[in-house]
Amino acid sequence: QVQLLESGPGLVKPSETLSLTCTVSGASLSSDYWSWIRQPPGKGLEWIGYIHYSGSTNYNPSLKSRVTISVDTSKNQFSLNLSSVTAADTAVYYCARDHRRGTTSYYYDMDIWGKGTTVTVSS
Amino acid sequence: DIQMTQSPSSLSASVGDTVTITCRASQSISSYVNWYQQKPGKAPKLLINVASNLQSGVPSRFSGSGFGTDFTLTISSLQPEDLATYYCQQGYYTPRTFGQGTKVEIK
Numbered sequence: 223q224v225q226l227l228e229s230g231p232g233l234v235k236p237s238e239t240l241s242l243t244c245t246v247s248g249a250s251l252s253s254d255y256w257s258w259i260r261q262p263p264g265k266g267l268e269w270i271g272y273i274h275y276s277g278s279t280n281y282n283p284s285l286k287s288r289v290t291i292s293v294d295t296s297k298n299q300f301s302l303n304l305s306s307v308t309a310a311d312t313a314v315y316y317c318a319r320d321h322r323r324g325t326t327s328y329y330y331d332m333d334i335w336g337k338g339t340t341v342t343v344s345s
Numbered sequence: 346d347i348q349m350t351q352s353p354s355s356l357s358a359s360v361g362d363t364v365t366i367t368c369r370a371s372q373s374i375s376s377y378v379n380w381y382q383q384k385p386g387k388a389p390k391l392l393i394n395v396a397s398n399l400q401s402g403v404p405s406r407f408s409g410s411g412f413g414t415d416f417t418l419t420i421s422s423l424q425p426e427d428l429a430t431y432y433c434q435q436g437y438y439t440p441r442t443f444g445q446g447t448k449v450e451i452k
Contacts, residue, residue, distance in 0.1 A: 257441070283346070329394075330437070333394075335388040
């Protein structure tokens with residue numbers, strides 16, 4: 223059974239860098255795409271970006287200048303760095319498998335999610 | 346970016362009612378829409394992919410339909426455990442985009 227677990231500091235100071243790690247168990251990172259999604263308090267879901275095990279990435283343009291997603295296949299982990307954070311970055315952060323389906327035409331869904339981790343930006 | 350617009354933003358229905366949530370994409374996305382259920386305090390759960398494909402273990406009272414720009418999630422015979430917020434998401438283009446959510450409450 224595939225499981226994802228987010229970890230990292232729950233409190234980050236403004237202007238600093240938010241760093242989170244997602245540990246994958248029950249599946250190899252060496253397949254599929256792996257996404258970060260966030261949800262501000264009381265609001266909807268926002269996709270941050272994904273990484274492929276090869277290292278290729280794709281980021282939401284709204285966050286692209288501040289986001290870096292990396293992968294460590296030896297540890298079966300992928301990570302999120304979000305720089306220059308403000309209070310607007312306070313959210314629950316989820317990691318998820320962005321599962322590629324199809325044969326001739328590919329499409330994707332987020333079929334497995336971590337439980338989420340709450341990050342508060344405050345001094 | 347593909348905008349996904351859901352309606353209504355919230356609804357209240359009785360146990361046993363049929364509930365319909367709609368999702369409109371800002372441009373055609375074929376059938377590449379996914380639906381998620383998020384219960385309070387929990388992570389989202391994939392219910393339906395490719396517009397109408399019910400995921401394993403999801404009750405058959407959930408169904409999806411649509412193609413192009415207009416999609417529907419239907420819950421027939423609403424149950425108390427269906428209290429949740431439901432999100433549509435397009436699964437073809439990047440950036441991945443979600444609808445704003447529909448909160449389903451039980452009368």
